[in-house]
Each structure stands twice: as C-alpha cells, then as structure tokens.
Amino acid sequence: MFQRIKDFLLAGIASGRWKEGDVIPSEQALVKQFGVSRMTVNRAVRELTSEQVLTRRQGSGTYVAQQKYQATLLEIKSIADEVRARGHIHRSALQLLERTKASDLMARQFGLQSDPLLFHSLIVHYENGVPIQVEDRWVNPACAPDYMSQDFSSTTPNEYLMAAAPLQGATYSIEALSAPRDIADMLAIDTRQACLVLRRQTRSGGLVASIVTMWHPGHRYQFAGSFT
Amino acid sequence: MFQRIKDFLLAGIASGRWKEGDVIPSEQALVKQFGVSRMTVNRAVRELTSEQVLTRRQGSGTYVAQQKYQATLLEIKSIADEVRARGHIHRSALQLLERTKASDLMARQFGLQSDPLLFHSLIVHYENGVPIQVEDRWVNPACAPDYMSQDFSSTTPNEYLMAAAPLQGATYSIEALSAPRDIADMLAIDTRQACLVLRRQTRSGGLVASIVTMWHPGHRYQFAGSFT
DNA sequence: GAGTGGTCTAGACCACAAT
DNA sequence: TTGTGGTCTAGACCACTCC
Incomplete structure (x- = not known):
C-alpha cells in the first residue's frame, strides 16, 4: 500500500500535475483517498522526502522539491x-x-x-x-x-x-x-x-x-x- | 526515540562491537532493550537499511552491510x-x-x-x-x-x-x-x-x-x- | 515450530504554521 | 483556532528462514 501511494505521487509529479514547489495532498487527504491508516501514508511521504522528491514543512504542508541535477561527481550546474x-x-x-x-x-x-x-x-x-x-x-x-x-x-x-x-x-x-x-x-x-x-x-x-x-x-x- | 536507536546501532558498528556481516539484535530484542514499540525500532532499522548501513533478510536477521567505498564519481576500487x-x-x-x-x-x-x-x-x-x-x-x-x-x-x-x-x-x-x-x-x-x-x-x-x-x-x- | 523481518491499523499527543 | 507534519503505541497478520 505505501508503495502504491509513492507511485501515485511520483506519477503525479512526472505528469506535471504537481510541479516544483506545489503543495501535494495532506496526509489526511491521502488517508481518505486510499482508505489506509495515517502511518501508511506517512511512510510513503516520508520516504519520498528522504529521497529528496518532496520537502515537508511542519504546520504548513508537503511540497514537490526543487529538482537537483546533481550527479555522481558532477553536479550539473551552471x-x-x-x-x-x-x-x-x-x-x-x-x-x-x-x-x-x-x-x-x-x-x-x-x-x-x-x-x-x-x-x-x-x-x-x-x-x-x-x-x-x-x-x-x-x-x-x-x-x-x-x-x-x-x-x-x-x-x-x-x-x-x-x-x-x-x-x-x-x-x-x-x-x-x-x-x-x-x-x-x-x-x-x-x-x-x-x-x-x-x-x-x-x-x-x-x-x-x-x-x-x-x-x-x-x-x-x-x-x-x-x-x- | 528512533534516532536514539539509530545512534546506538551506529555507535556499536563504529566501535567494532558489530563488524561487517555480523547479526545485530532483532527487532524484538531492541523493543525490550529500549522499552519502545516495534514500529519505532522498525523505523530506526529500516532507515539504516535504506542508508546501506545494514542489510536485512526476512526470516533470518539484520546484518551489518559490507562497506562500499564508492564515491561520488569515484568508486575507490583497485x-x-x-x-x-x-x-x-x-x-x-x-x-x-x-x-x-x-x-x-x-x-x-x-x-x-x-x-x-x-x-x-x-x-x-x-x-x-x-x-x-x-x-x-x-x-x-x-x-x-x-x-x-x-x-x-x-x-x-x-x-x-x-x-x-x-x-x-x-x-x-x-x-x-x-x-x-x-x-x-x-x-x-x-x-x-x-x-x-x-x-x-x-x-x-x-x-x-x-x-x-x-x-x-x-x-x-x-x-x-x-x-x- | 519458533524466530525473523515486512507491513498495516486506529488511535494518540505534540510542535508548528497559517489564519 | 484549525490544519499540518512528527512521532509513538500496542497490537495484528503475513512470508520467510532456520532448526
């Protein structure tokens, strides 16, 4: 289930539904949408955060992270x-x-x-x-x-x-x-x-x-x- | 609490108490030792696993991962x-x-x-x-x-x-x-x-x-x- | 069969941000 | 004040490994 939620969020970002900096649905909203407990949603979102796909701000919401084009050695930067x-x-x-x-x-x-x-x-x-x-x-x-x-x-x-x-x-x-x-x-x-x-x-x-x-x-x- | 458990495990590895390939205490053992719920122990161990500090085998146990000397670009290999x-x-x-x-x-x-x-x-x-x-x-x-x-x-x-x-x-x-x-x-x-x-x-x-x-x-x- | 990890639940309390 | 994320609990069922 947590993987399905991750896939759902990743697909939404890939499709452009949520762009960099956009807010994604709150944990509560995802709980209702997927009919799972909050811990399950939390795991999905927390993992995407540790993978630097999302950023979270307590009290505010969860946002799509800025793309980082960093490579193995070579950060692709200007x-x-x-x-x-x-x-x-x-x-x-x-x-x-x-x-x-x-x-x-x-x-x-x-x-x-x-x-x-x-x-x-x-x-x-x-x-x-x-x-x-x-x-x-x-x-x-x-x-x-x-x-x-x-x-x-x-x-x-x-x-x-x-x-x-x-x-x-x-x-x-x-x-x-x-x-x-x-x-x-x-x-x-x-x-x-x-x-x-x-x-x-x-x-x-x-x-x-x-x-x-x-x-x-x-x-x-x-x-x-x-x-x- | 999950961070304390992570620190405990990392310290044990750094001190040589557990070496590469060694089994570390099971989730149940850590639950008793720290007096927390299994979900909390699980999070600590799961995160260390995703950080490639540990590896887990279902039904078997949790082990200290092999060191990987890979760099950003430069894998330090022979x-x-x-x-x-x-x-x-x-x-x-x-x-x-x-x-x-x-x-x-x-x-x-x-x-x-x-x-x-x-x-x-x-x-x-x-x-x-x-x-x-x-x-x-x-x-x-x-x-x-x-x-x-x-x-x-x-x-x-x-x-x-x-x-x-x-x-x-x-x-x-x-x-x-x-x-x-x-x-x-x-x-x-x-x-x-x-x-x-x-x-x-x-x-x-x-x-x-x-x-x-x-x-x-x-x-x-x-x-x-x-x-x- | 006993022990391990893998996952999920349905609640709870908290700190913090926005209003 | 309301909604958000941050964390934890005390259970539960499952798949798998090992003996």
Missing part, C-alpha cells in the same frame, strides 16, 4: 553560478549559433536518423575576464525548439535547457586532451597544452536532449569533491 | 579489479618503495608536524602490457605500519590500505596536466602530453591515511559514469 559562488565575475561570449546538419557520428549519438538538423552553439566562459571554459554544444530541436532565440549573454545554455527540457539522466566522461589550435586560441593558452575535457550527454523525455563538450585549461581548472 | 573487469590483464611494476622524510608541504597535507617519516611508493600499472597509470603514493605509518613489507606485485596498495585502514572519507580532485619527463617515460608517452591526474587524500581513524597522485595518459584513459 558554470555562471559556480563562478559567482567563488565571488567572481562571470561573462560569456557567443562564438557561434547555428542550425545545421549533424555529422553521422553526432546523429548516431543522438539516436537520430541520418542528416538531422540540430542546433549548435559555441560559447566561451570567462571568470574575472580569464577564459576558463569552451562549451561546444549540440541540441536536439525536439527537446528545446526555442534554443536559437535565447540570449546567451544573460542565460547559459545549461540554465535554459534545465527549464525547457526536464533532465532525466546523463552520461559523462572526463579526459585529458591536448588543446587543438582553435580551442587553444579561445582559451588563450598554448596549442597542445593539456585540457580537462568533460563530455556529457543529457536525456529528456526519452530523447537525447543535448551533447556537450566542455574544454577547460588544465592548469587553471579542476574538478573536486569529497565524501565520507 | 585498478587491478577495474582492468580485470574489462577482461584484460593487469600487471604492475614497483619502481620505488621507501621510508623517507616528507616535505613540509606533504607534512601539512597529512596534518603532521614537520619532518615526519612517511612511506612512499611509486608503481606503474599496465593493462595488457600498456602503461595506464603511475601511482605515486604517500602513506601515514600510523595507519598502515606494515606497508613496507607488502608484496605489491600481487596486491595493490589500495587493496592493502582498504583492509589495513578502514576508510572514513576522502577528498579528491581531477585535473589535466602536461606530463613531466619522468612520468612521461613511465607511461611511454611523449613529454608534455596531456595527462589525466587524480589526486586523492583518504582518511582513517581520524588521521590522513594516504595521499596519492595518479597519472594517466590522457588519450587512453578516462573517467566515465552516468546517472538518472
């Missing part, structure tokens, strides 16, 4: 936020924004038939005026049809995509590569210097929403974390 | 296991094993007074005969006194340390660096080629147990993962 969190200034420069035919390889990675039209953006991010990331992003128009009309000086692609295409999952890889000439130029480093490269494929609504390759200068950028 | 999991052959070559004075910087990272004697090992790991990792490790003798007498051709330092010094926590960082000459030689790559460098500090028993820097050739090694 690099702008990251820079600001360090008390620094973020700026970005749009190098390219186009709607273009994807290569066969890229089409396969998106799981699309050959020759699909995809959105493609290339942006350089700066921290206190120093380039720290080249973001080379391909976007599935089916997931974010308005991608081309965004103002990427005020919103990062990440921020827009988070809102436009709710994240279902992602796969990523991290590697170290020598900077090719064009990347090196944009990062203002020597050609062939070591870059920390994060590739990430994100999924939304059963489709591959975006594939991004992020190049960082190896000597002034690192991923870090800890655990206990 | 590179030997990783290579074998790919169906490949792992081999390692011990380049250096010494007991030596640490630098001031290293001493500070261990939180020790100046001039401590530390163990230091340098090992190259091969996958199918190709070098894929240089492991430069410093070890706190207080945590692993027998480090120097291990046979590192059959056991990786990681495997030994896991057993000798139960892991409490770790911090890590990933960066991309150009290979210095000595590292490049050991990895059989060109000098200044991009390396994927993972640094990790592990803690055990309130001390810094080990600080390791792992160098990987950028073009034939990557960290990967996914989440939903």
Whole structure:
C-alpha cells in the first residue's frame, strides 16, 4: 500500500500535475483517498522526502522539491553560478549559433536518423575576464525548439535547457586532451597544452536532449569533491 | 526515540562491537532493550537499511552491510579489479618503495608536524602490457605500519590500505596536466602530453591515511559514469 | 515450530504554521 | 483556532528462514 501511494505521487509529479514547489495532498487527504491508516501514508511521504522528491514543512504542508541535477561527481550546474559562488565575475561570449546538419557520428549519438538538423552553439566562459571554459554544444530541436532565440549573454545554455527540457539522466566522461589550435586560441593558452575535457550527454523525455563538450585549461581548472 | 536507536546501532558498528556481516539484535530484542514499540525500532532499522548501513533478510536477521567505498564519481576500487573487469590483464611494476622524510608541504597535507617519516611508493600499472597509470603514493605509518613489507606485485596498495585502514572519507580532485619527463617515460608517452591526474587524500581513524597522485595518459584513459 | 523481518491499523499527543 | 507534519503505541497478520 505505501508503495502504491509513492507511485501515485511520483506519477503525479512526472505528469506535471504537481510541479516544483506545489503543495501535494495532506496526509489526511491521502488517508481518505486510499482508505489506509495515517502511518501508511506517512511512510510513503516520508520516504519520498528522504529521497529528496518532496520537502515537508511542519504546520504548513508537503511540497514537490526543487529538482537537483546533481550527479555522481558532477553536479550539473551552471558554470555562471559556480563562478559567482567563488565571488567572481562571470561573462560569456557567443562564438557561434547555428542550425545545421549533424555529422553521422553526432546523429548516431543522438539516436537520430541520418542528416538531422540540430542546433549548435559555441560559447566561451570567462571568470574575472580569464577564459576558463569552451562549451561546444549540440541540441536536439525536439527537446528545446526555442534554443536559437535565447540570449546567451544573460542565460547559459545549461540554465535554459534545465527549464525547457526536464533532465532525466546523463552520461559523462572526463579526459585529458591536448588543446587543438582553435580551442587553444579561445582559451588563450598554448596549442597542445593539456585540457580537462568533460563530455556529457543529457536525456529528456526519452530523447537525447543535448551533447556537450566542455574544454577547460588544465592548469587553471579542476574538478573536486569529497565524501565520507 | 528512533534516532536514539539509530545512534546506538551506529555507535556499536563504529566501535567494532558489530563488524561487517555480523547479526545485530532483532527487532524484538531492541523493543525490550529500549522499552519502545516495534514500529519505532522498525523505523530506526529500516532507515539504516535504506542508508546501506545494514542489510536485512526476512526470516533470518539484520546484518551489518559490507562497506562500499564508492564515491561520488569515484568508486575507490583497485585498478587491478577495474582492468580485470574489462577482461584484460593487469600487471604492475614497483619502481620505488621507501621510508623517507616528507616535505613540509606533504607534512601539512597529512596534518603532521614537520619532518615526519612517511612511506612512499611509486608503481606503474599496465593493462595488457600498456602503461595506464603511475601511482605515486604517500602513506601515514600510523595507519598502515606494515606497508613496507607488502608484496605489491600481487596486491595493490589500495587493496592493502582498504583492509589495513578502514576508510572514513576522502577528498579528491581531477585535473589535466602536461606530463613531466619522468612520468612521461613511465607511461611511454611523449613529454608534455596531456595527462589525466587524480589526486586523492583518504582518511582513517581520524588521521590522513594516504595521499596519492595518479597519472594517466590522457588519450587512453578516462573517467566515465552516468546517472538518472 | 519458533524466530525473523515486512507491513498495516486506529488511535494518540505534540510542535508548528497559517489564519 | 484549525490544519499540518512528527512521532509513538500496542497490537495484528503475513512470508520467510532456520532448526
């Protein structure tokens, strides 16, 4: 029974019936609706809370939690936020924004038939005026049809995509590569210097929403974390 | 009350009273011991189970779970296991094993007074005969006194340390660096080629147990993962 | 068959928030 | 004051394991 109630709540959130921040029915309401005791409802809701799907406020109600796009290591957050969190200034420069035919390889990675039209953006991010990331992003128009009309000086692609295409999952890889000439130029480093490269494929609504390759200068950028 | 029971169980595990795989008292026993109802005991034990501290088997009992050293991204596992999991052959070559004075910087990272004697090992790991990792490790003798007498051709330092010094926590960082000459030689790559460098500090028993820097050739090694 | 965990009930009292 | 979540009780029935 508690699992049925969990499923009911999860389905309601997945369907959009309850959105982030919305109140869901109270324990009493669920008790009546399902004809179970309050302890059973409580267990369902408490577990979803510990799974960070819901948040509860005593005396107030139970709410759908804000989505957290945190990964295993890699919290998917806007690099702008990251820079600001360090008390620094973020700026970005749009190098390219186009709607273009994807290569066969890229089409396969998106799981699309050959020759699909995809959105493609290339942006350089700066921290206190120093380039720290080249973001080379391909976007599935089916997931974010308005991608081309965004103002990427005020919103990062990440921020827009988070809102436009709710994240279902992602796969990523991290590697170290020598900077090719064009990347090196944009990062203002020597050609062939070591870059920390994060590739990430994100999924939304059963489709591959975006594939991004992020190049960082190896000597002034690192991923870090800890655990206990 | 349920929190007191959780604390009691956690303290028993931390103190070594119950070790991995041991049975802990049944719900009935805890009911009597704490003078609470079974639902309260059940909640405490169920939560510790969902936190993967315990495992339960219906009809049998509740056991202390096996420790899982998985990180956020980085499961701390033996590179030997990783290579074998790919169906490949792992081999390692011990380049250096010494007991030596640490630098001031290293001493500070261990939180020790100046001039401590530390163990230091340098090992190259091969996958199918190709070098894929240089492991430069410093070890706190207080945590692993027998480090120097291990046979590192059959056991990786990681495997030994896991057993000798139960892991409490770790911090890590990933960066991309150009290979210095000595590292490049050991990895059989060109000098200044991009390396994927993972640094990790592990803690055990309130001390810094080990600080390791792992160098990987950028073009034939990557960290990967996914989440939903 | 005895003991274990898995689950549910129908109440209860409390702290807190909104009004 | 009313409704919300936070917690606990003292029972109950079940499926399962182990001896």
